[in-house]
Amino acid sequence: MGRGPLHGLKVVEFAGIGPTPYCGMLLADLGAERIRIDRPALGRSDDDWTRFANGTSLLHRGSRSICLDLKSAQGIQVVQRLVANADILLEGFRPGVMEKLGLGPSDLHALNEQLIYARMTGWGQTGSRAKTAGHDINYLAVSGALHLIGRRGQAPVAPPAVFGDFAAGGSLMAFGIMCAVWEASRSGVGQVVDGSVLDGAALATVAIKSLLGVGFWKDQTGENLIDSGSYFYDVFECADGRFISVGALEPQFYSELLEKLGVDALDSEGRFDPAEWPKRKAVLATVFRSRPRDAWAALLENSDACVAPVLSLAEAPSYSHNASRGTFFERDGRWEVAPAPRFSRTSASVPGRPAIPGEDSHALLVEQDTQPAKQRLYAKVGLSFV
Secondary structure (H helix, E strand, O other): OOOOOOOEEEEEEEEOOOHOOOOOOOOHOOOEEEEEEOOHHHHOOOOOHHHHHHHHHHHHHOOEEOOOOOOOHHHHHHHHHHHHHOOOEEOOOOOOOOHOOOOOOOHHHHHOOEEEEEEEEEEOOOOOOOOOOHHHHHHHHHHHOOHHHHOOOOOOOOOOOHHHHHHHHHHHHHHHHHHHHHHHHHHOOOOOOEEEEEEEHHOHHHHHHHHHHHHOOOOOOOOOOOOOOOOOOEEEEEEEEEEEEEEEHHHHHHOOOOHHHOOOOOOOOOOOHHHHHHHHHHHHHHHOOOOOOOHHHHHHHOOOEEEHHHOOOOOOOOOOOOOEEEEEEEEOOOOEEEOOOOOOOOOOOOOOOOOOEEEEEHHHHHHOOOOOOHHHHHOOOOOOOO
């Protein structure tokens, strides 16, 4: 294993929840040095949930942790010293919090003009709700994305945060950061990256919005081709109460599905007529209820019928394709997801374990104090050492 394509990048991250640590994890997984700034109370907390959410969660793998009191002048000065030689600062506070601490973009760009200052929030840095609280479900709701998730005649389904905070928020922020790094490599000047879960969720709906605009999509949940409306793109219950997914959109895949299932009653004529979907879905539902999930999976595994079993989180690592590709790896008795994407020359190593809040405080302070080149830089901008 290699050091990853981002080896040499230094990220200073203010500890948080949701999309911020996920973004930091993505960068660290691919080789970036990740220094997490935790609050002192976390290092002393006996609350297992607090320690997990803010420190030992897998979201914090590949990081080192230093505990700093940001209400003290000494704590602020250590942050300045860390950032003066960093490439990226990543924070997820509400707008204005970092400015009140004296750590806003203008403050830190005065120390490091090439710094990429990444601000990850739910609503974004601007807009009428920018300073109000919110969570994944709220951002999905106003983006239009939540309206897409559900079945006909039922309420939208509240999905877990993997769709908003992580896919729409943290992933897009990581992309934005690397865009800014690329630009700074040419201009020599950093900038602020304003990332929001709302923006990412709205952006993810662009293909559906384009279909809506030309009349190929109904603005109603569960009545469309790929939102559980059709009978050949849905999830079906099997004989054992588990589920199988079907996505046989293209005609050749649909034909293979019918052949494998031994169903002759669902010919291609009228396949795209929504009036036909309910009765045809009932036919497929009856067929799939005749066998257990794994029996269907075995029958359809190596076909182009576009069928796959719906696996639980515990089941996913042992699935044949996941195992052969190495999508997951085991450490300390639990499964973790391997870094992605893959690279042909600069593959990433197994990420380091999540740091306990504050466990690297001493080492990081010593490192800052024993690098003459940095000391000259700090003296130039008027910083001292403690």
